[in-house]
Amino acid sequence: MSNHNQHNHSATNNISTAFFLNLLFTIIEFFGAFYTNSLAIMSDAIHDLGDSLSLGMSWYFQKISTKKATKIYSYGFKRFSLLGAIINSIILLIGSFFVIYKAIPRIINPEESDAKGMMWFAILGIIINGAAVLKLTQGKSLNERVVTLHLLEDVLGWVAVLIASIVMQFWDIPILDPLLSLAIAFFILFNIYKNGKESIRIILQGAPIKISLDDIRDAILKNKNIKSLQDSHLWTMDGEQNVFTAHLILVDTSITSKESLKIKQDIKAVLLNKFQLEHITLEIVNLEDSEYIDCVSSS
Structure with a gap:
């Protein structure tokens, strides 16, 4: 066992x-x-x-x-x-x-x-x-x-x-x-x-009491590759299992799919270490042609 x-x-x-x-x-x-x-x-x-x-x-x-x-x-x-x-x-x-x-x-x-x-x-x-x-x-x-x-x-x-x-x-x-x-x-x-x-x-899917959505946004924007966030949401399943989702806007929109995956993995590692988040979904948005690049999810 x-x-x-x-x-x-x-x-x-x-x-x-x-x-x-x-x-x-x-x-x-x-x-x-x-x-x-x-x-x-x-x-x-x-x-x-x-x-x-x-x-x-x-x-x-x-x-x-x-x-x-x-x-x-x-x-x-x-x-x-x-x-x-x-x-x-x-x-x-x-x-x-x-x-x-x-x-x-x-x-x-x-x-x-x-x-x-x-x-x-x-x-x-x-x-x-x-x-x-x-x-x-x-x-x-x-x-x-x-x-x-x-x-x-x-x-x-x-x-x-x-x-x-x-x-x-x-x-x-x-x-x-x-x-x-x-x-x-x-x-x-x-x-x-x-x-x-x-x-x-x-x-009512309110944000967890001990976690600030603004703090999470600030932590993500410290990444030099991120220009801004869209459609970010934070809620909790039961007061302990917390969920965060967001669309990320990049500074450089010409990066490869592999590079975008690395950026999201780096951000996810920061969020997991700093905040009590158990499920994170990040999606990178290409504003030039309104297409979504691959997404990575953590649970």
Whole structure:
């Protein structure tokens, strides 16, 4: 088995382990929320449900990410992850509004929660989510690193629940529970907005956030053989696989086909090294007779 296949297999196993740990604890959380009458645990359960969906989809797309392109999906299957992100955001959005709807009356008329029960669930949450984080930190893929950061947020959320539950055991402050649930709900809504904004940008074929089309143009125009660019486009398939296409206008239009190929290969090498581009298509245009010279594509 090649190193690439070994890394992919390891990443799939790491994410699947984290997924099952998170899903099992999410189910326990919902029961715990009703048992302790805690909105904070309920809101964290909804958050963890979203995380379980994210992990499940990350696991699935990690498995299919190496599938070859087909006649129907010529760029491959990476953009399917956007469907998962949108579905996940809708579920989290509904859950967050449910928590807010339940929390506001309990701020006005606080209800007692089982603080000791909340404390034990918080400890369990820190242990299980912490185990998932430790499992994922063994991996090297970008997918694993992103999911690890997401689960670290969960650990911090449970630390907040733990602190609140300990405080409520010594002081009668039942309003802490709905306040904490609101904080978690608004945190989820903030992430929905941030991730949704990025998903819409990708769907509408906007340029990648970290790459400037102007910077790419400047890098190409540094080549002494290039006079100008036409019809240049930059977009991303899934936030990671970035695509660039352009028509190049040469200073000297009398060059041979072999020379034009060398110019494009040189430019392609510069772009691959300097920018996170995985698919580059360059075409040289002969303005004198409006004919296209050969094109070279990199994927």
